[in-house]
Amino acid sequence: MRIGLAQINPTVGDLSGNLRRLLAAYRDLIAAGAELVVTPELAVCGYPPRDLLLRTRFVTDVENATAELAATTTDIPLLVGTVIANPGTTGRRAFNAAAFCHHGRVQQLAKKCLLPTYDVFDEDRYFEPADAPAVIAWAGHRIGVTICEDIWANQSPGDQRLHRFDPVAQLKDEGVDLIINLSASPWYAGKAGVRERLVLDLATETGVPVVYCNAIGGNDELIFDGRSLVAAPGGRLIATLAPFAEDCRVIEIPLPAPSSSLPAPSAPLDPLADIHAALVLGLRDYAHKSGFTRALVALSGGIDSALVAELAVAALGAENVIGVSLPSAISSQHSRDDARALAANLGIRFETIAIADTVASAEAALGPIFAGRAPDVTEENLQARTRGVIMMALSNKFGALLLTTGNKSEIAVGYCTLYGDMCGGLAVISDLFKTQVYALCRWINREREIIPVNTIEKPPSAELRPGQVDQDSLPPYDELDALLTGYVEEGLSRDELIARGFAQTVVRDICRKVDLNEYKRKQAAPGLKITPLAFGVGRRIPIVQKYVG
């Protein structure tokens, strides 16, 4: 059977836009010889629609869009991910479903059985689960239809098996000739390998081909990488679609007997190339889907802002990125020079706006009320916040998206100023530890110097006090990042971290900083997710709480 995979980039809620993409893909794939066209999960409304699903008309509007799409189908069926109302009076109001559209109408529905509620997922909030996966009979074959989590029953995070029921085992028992999975599977570094293993194992265990159609694109914090897969019964890879790009392709599925001449799996992408591609896609989609063509980055001369500027250029084009240097009375000459050198290397517009006078003016206004009190973090924050005011004024005046430049290490311990360097619409690298920031910058420089070497080699500093460097008050970044991985991502206790070999004083200090700064993260810009556990919707820690463990 020749299956057309419509690996498209839907925008959440953009029903008419998504319909246009789906129609174009359907027609193109038929023209290329498809006998059945498959889309990603919730392709009609985009993933994740979140509380749009609770609006009174949304489910109906998505159903109507699905019917409109179905009306265009001919003798080549379209299996499209969509939302369908739950006609019953018990349970959630909708199903996450695949509509089998054929000869002008929706002929059959396949509903999702397993609803994830971990990490970024809240599907039990919206959807009623199906009791069993659907089997669609078509062209003499029995096609088992699954949606995303349905094939992950044995792959729950940790050693705990989350789901009591395995839709794939049921399909195997019932007997099918082919399994199709419609997915919107958020990417993180390394996910592609996990997913490929899962799909290949699935083909091996069930003894039938598996067609896995994934979404691509950025929607808020989530990046979908595409890389749709087709696997043959022997557990061999027949095809992988493009990473981080739309790709509509017809793949011949060996039915009923597997072909014996299958190509070997393609070599995996360089992990850093993968992260770079993901961030570029996430940034571009966040900007373009919200109507911005231009971006602003405050260039400190440091490595974080350099990386964000490079990503912005890759996503939006050098002509659409403005770098701004905002020297204060404390800023070193090298920070100004490095910022300028970066802008020159990237070929972006570069502006310098000195903040010393504005800071002095605010300090003067506060002088009488601060009389007799020593300088402290207040004055440091005042500088950072004055920069925030200036950058936001530029963002307002030029209609450009301000990008924040904080990395995961800094954001974890609160080495960032709320309403200062945290000002902006998107936190591009908030899920990269500082060590990953260095690695990615070296990767960017693999052929020629784009990030100035001095920016990479000098000791990192916020330059909020003369001579200040990050390592004055933090452990070396490789140690810090390992500790944060344990505390933030793995949820380890202080005792477990000490047992891993971290010094007790360091563990206590860093964990305390992480806990105390929850209030800053509450007010942070959305950040692009690149790890299994990013700050944001996938991590829900109370702000005011006193657990020490």
Added chain:
Amino acid sequence: MRIGLAQINPTVGDLSGNLRRLLAAYRDLIAAGAELVVTPELAVCGYPPRDLLLRTRFVTDVENATAELAATTTDIPLLVGTVIANPGTTGRRAFNAAAFCHHGRVQQLAKKCLLPTYDVFDEDRYFEPADAPAVIAWAGHRIGVTICEDIWANQSPGDQRLHRFDPVAQLKDEGVDLIINLSASPWYAGKAGVRERLVLDLATETGVPVVYCNAIGGNDELIFDGRSLVAAPGGRLIATLAPFAEDCRVIEIPLPAPSSSLPAPSAPLDPLADIHAALVLGLRDYAHKSGFTRALVALSGGIDSALVAELAVAALGAENVIGVSLPSAISSQHSRDDARALAANLGIRFETIAIADTVASAEAALGPIFAGRAPDVTEENLQARTRGVIMMALSNKFGALLLTTGNKSEIAVGYCTLYGDMCGGLAVISDLFKTQVYALCRWINREREIIPVNTIEKPPSAELRPGQVDQDSLPPYDELDALLTGYVEEGLSRDELIARGFAQTVVRDICRKVDLNEYKRKQAAPGLKITPLAFGVGRRIPIVQKYVG
């Protein structure tokens, strides 16, 4: 039977502090003659613990704290809300449970059956549901134990019945002499009446007394109002515990036959008094539980900041509140006078810090790059953000919690400046529509003028342009608030709003503003919830999305 209700105020994650409160309540209630002591839901760890539940040691630590508590129990049992590990290898790692502690150890567990995943709730993310409610046999009685949602099976929001199973019906079938419910039921205006009706109906339907023990206190966005209830079989109210305050009381339950001389239900609180009490509790707990004794409010002379200052005084004491007037070149004389009059009425410290020079300095710094461009919203925001910088400097220097003053109407349509007046740690009135702000201020003034009458009577204005008033670009607030209730709280479509009688142009303009400003709300301070649907964790709308419905 004499039941002791321990209506306490737990802090999330404060295991040792909560244990102290529970032990003291247990002892006091025994001294007052209790034969069984009951606590709120998750009293050991506080509600909601959210992703603390995913930390490796948290569940064990809560179990250990529970065992420590159980070790102190004598022949008077304690039924305490806590978390218990799921010993199985399938499903979530923990149960939301009530531990029946007696003679030094946990004798029996009652696990929650129905896990809410609507509004602010995410319980399916953390807990494994029980298949049936537990019945505990004690002192010759069969006690049905339910936890919060377990008694709400027939009360799901909207006309849809969310849950397929009703634990109360099962208890009725099995036959019990008494139903106990441990709750952490977040308050909203009107919730107390809904809850009382539910508990009275439950006693009527089941024919047995119902003991409902609720938490009190503020935890992040949520306010718990206490008001624990005891209802007799006839559906008559035996007792209601204090609203918005800790209250530990022994109530005699008529077992097995109901007494015939039951007191009538007490009169409900004035709805505005209720909202006021809730906001005071929420503000006080947010501040005190996070270690702040003092608060700062920017006083514009307008009604929102006046209300927030009054609430801060009620919560923290006049000596702990500082009001700051930040006049710009545009500010009217009446706004300065009204701010000063308010501070005098409240007896708080009052400071004036002029921002004109700092604004001028920032404008001068931006002058070259803005050359030839007309003033626009940029300059308005620059004023608001300069105020934010100054207020945050005061917050840093004095260690005082900055309170934001935006109301729900403004925040809905984006009439607030990100990093400007949105700076602060807690959004005290972000769930009050402007019309409710007026009503509450009039209520505050019911005996004497506290909020200056001029503040209430003058046309509301952000004073970011000379002569600007809110109604230049918004419909009258009563119309706006009705429209926002429909769009934001009820999720109505534009067509449904027009069918309600709102003008099409107004509907389109306001709904568009609500949608466009999702990015501001993403970065807002947490706000105290007082309606069934508040901005914050209970409302999860994508930032970048294009649904128009």
